[in-house]
Amino acid sequence: MPANVGANASARAELSSAYSGQVNGSRIAEVGALVGDPTRAQLLTLLLDGRASTVGELARASHVALSTASGHLTRLRRTRVGGYGLDQAHTLDQLASSFEVLPLAQAASAAFPGRQLTEDEARRLAHGGRLAASAGADATCATGAGTDVTGGGGAAAVTDPRTPTAAYAPDGTLIALLTEESGQARPLVVFA
Numbered sequence: 001m002p003a004n005v006g007a008n009a010s011a012r013a014e015l016s017s018a019y020s021g022q023v024n025g026s027r028i029a030e031v032g033a034l035v036g037d038p039t040r041a042q043l044l045t046l047l048l049d050g051r052a053s054t055v056g057e058l059a060r061a062s063h064v065a066l067s068t069a070s071g072h073l074t075r076l077r078r079t080r081v082g083g084y085g086l087d088q089a090h091t092l093d094q095l096a097s098s099f100e101v102l103p104l105a106q107a108a109s110a111a112f113p114g115r116q117l118t119e120d121e122a123r124r125l126a127h128g129g130r131l132a133a134s135a136g137a138d139a140t141c142a143t144g145a146g147t148d149v150t151g152g153g154g155a156a157a158v159t160d161p162r163t164p165t166a167a168y169a170p171d172g173t174l175i176a177l178l179t180e181e182s183g184q185a186r187p188l189v190v191f192a
Helices: 025-036 037-049 057-064 065-079 093-095 104-111 119-126
Strands: 114-116 163-166 174-181 183-189
Touching: 025 037, 037 057, 037 065, 057 065, 057 104, 104 163, 104 174, 119 163, 119 174, 119 183
Parallel strands: 114 163
Antiparallel strands: 163 174, 174 183
């Protein structure tokens, strides 16, 4: 423990902007029971390395039977994570039957609040420059023709300054994802 923190010090819980539900004792116990199992903890550790793995590979690396690994992964899969629930999940067959690639601007509009840029701002961001922080992000991300690129109203307005904002050129092209800090909007990633 750091020297400047006393033994009886308390900490304030900080909610993730991705989690909109209420945190309570039973939710913490549910998550603790899921990750507290040594086999599930090992499977999660293997999944965190970012590589694609089959269930068989995960079972071998965890030194458990294929059926055991499959059972644990099924239990983990049925758990609500972040802002998504099981009701929003799709099977691989459902995804294959309705496979559709979304344009990047439309996908960003569905996931992030948006900011309409001027030509000068778009040019500056395309080269990694910073902008003045916005007073507030637009609730919709409009194309140059004035239509919402999501077709459904866009993402919600920013409530957390750490939430990235999608920045659009006047013609509706996605230029960058921005984050605001110290009165400036800086690009996290530039697409144009």
